Amino acid sequence: MLDRIPSLGNRGEIHIGSIEELLEGLLPDKRVIVITDTAIDRLYSDLVRRFDYITVGYGEVNKNLQTVQNAYLRLMELGADRSTFLLGIGGGIVTDITGFVAATYMRGVDFGFVPTTLLGQVDAAIGGKNGVNVAEYKNMVGTFYQPRFVLLDVKLLSSLPPRELRAGMAEAIKAAVVGDRELFDFIRANASMQLFADRELMQWVVMRSVAVKCNIVELDEKEHGVRRLLNLGHTLGHAIEKCTHELNHGEAVAVGMVLMSRAAVSRGIMSKVDAESIESLFRSFDFDLEPPVAMAKILREVKYDKKKHGDKIRVVLPETIGRCRIEDLTFMEFEELFA
Numbered sequence: 001m002l003d004r005i006p007s008l009g010n011r012g013e014i015h016i017g018s019i020e021e022l023l024e025g026l027l028p029d030k031r032v033i034v035i036t037d038t039a040i041d042r043l044y045s046d047l048v049r050r051f052d053y054i055t056v057g058y059g060e061v062n063k064n065l066q067t068v069q070n071a072y073l074r075l076m077e078l079g080a081d082r083s084t085f086l087l088g089i090g091g092g093i094v095t096d097i098t099g100f101v102a103a104t105y106m107r108g109v110d111f112g113f114v115p116t117t118l119l120g121q122v123d124a125a126i127g128g129k130n131g132v133n134v135a136e137y138k139n140m141v142g143t144f145y146q147p148r149f150v151l152l153d154v155k156l157l158s159s160l161p162p163r164e165l166r167a168g169m170a171e172a173i174k175a176a177v178v179g180d181r182e183l184f185d186f187i188r189a190n191a192s193m194q195l196f197a198d199r200e201l202m203q204w205v206v207m208r209s210v211a212v213k214c215n216i217v218e219l220d221e222k223e224h225g226v227r228r229l230l231n232l233g234h235t236l237g238h239a240i241e242k243c244t245h246e247l248n249h250g251e252a253v254a255v256g257m258v259l260m261s262r263a264a265v266s267r268g269i270m271s272k273v274d275a276e277s278i279e280s281l282f283r284s285f286d287f288d289l290e291p292p293v294a295m296a297k298i299l300r301e302v303k304y305d306k307k308k309h310g311d312k313i314r315v316v317l318p319e320t321i322g323r324c325r326i327e328d329l330t331f332m333e334f335e336e337l338f339a
């Protein structure tokens, strides 16, 4: 049943399977220092405490340069040098911080990831993009720096709260809409919160989502072109995250994707049937798809952001399930999509 994940060539290997069986063989013959968060340290101390380790605080507020500096200082205290291997074990916050620290500590050290959230496994740990926030601006500084390996073990997801599982499912559905109709149909055929308990099915979902991302990153590692497709739902999603802390990243992206699908229908780009399929798939996982604040407020946030990033807004619009397009719109044109 399982297909292969395309390789990222010399830009890191992705492995799917059990940590117990695979991790040791993947680690280089070097000193390893783990970067993780306190929740993972508590839940998986046997794994974390096999090595020297550094913990970062959890939550988006800690994904910043202060945390990065603290990690550098701790690495120096531990005597880490250029031959040290960093292992990020955690969700997207941990892997984003670890990737950035690895890319910059002593001008770059090798690193690997064991992502522990569904969002991390299908998205954040894949593709070599890392970054931290500056003030309220998300991912404003970062690098493209590929890990030596990413080890995906879906059994780690069993300790994840339902809300975090759902957030990861939003990114898996995004991957399906961007580039894999079969994945969409597969998730739809198994769509309920029960899916998360089935490791074999989850492994398939993770693998196919990762394959969509790898295929795109292979073509455009530095996000000059097609990689932007992976931002489907994110312009609005990020704006929603700024307006309210009530939704997590995946939940905000789900609302963003549904709004973009409706916009695509109103522009005659996507069929109503496809847009409704996307919406109903999210509903099967109990997503609340109503914008949590007034649309005008979300659009104001997009406009404010746009002022900081240039004239046009780069928008990803779905054409059908499995294919999207990128358009550059003025703010007025963007606003009209939601009139």
Ligand SMILES: NC(=O)c1ccc[n+]([C@@H]2O[C@H](COP(=O)([O-])OP(=O)(O)OC[C@H]3O[C@@H](n4cnc5c(N)ncnc54)[C@H](O)[C@@H]3O)[C@@H](O)[C@H]2O)c1
Pocket: 037, 039, 040, 043, 058, 059, 060, 063, 090, 091, 092, 093, 094, 096, 116, 117, 118, 119, 120, 123, 124, 125, 126, 127, 129, 130, 131, 139, 156, 157, 158, 159, 160, 161, 164, 167, 249
């Ligand atoms: N670099 C990229 O390409 C990329 C892509 C998508 C998202 N991201 C970033 O990822 C971040 C979000 O990542 P996330 O959703 O994984 O959030 P997260 O890292 O904050 O993890 C969510 C929560 O789950 C806990 N947790 C993690 N693994 C667990 C487990 N196995 N069992 C129980 N609890 C566990 C964490 O301690 C945390 O409290 C955002 O900052 C986003 O910008 C980056």
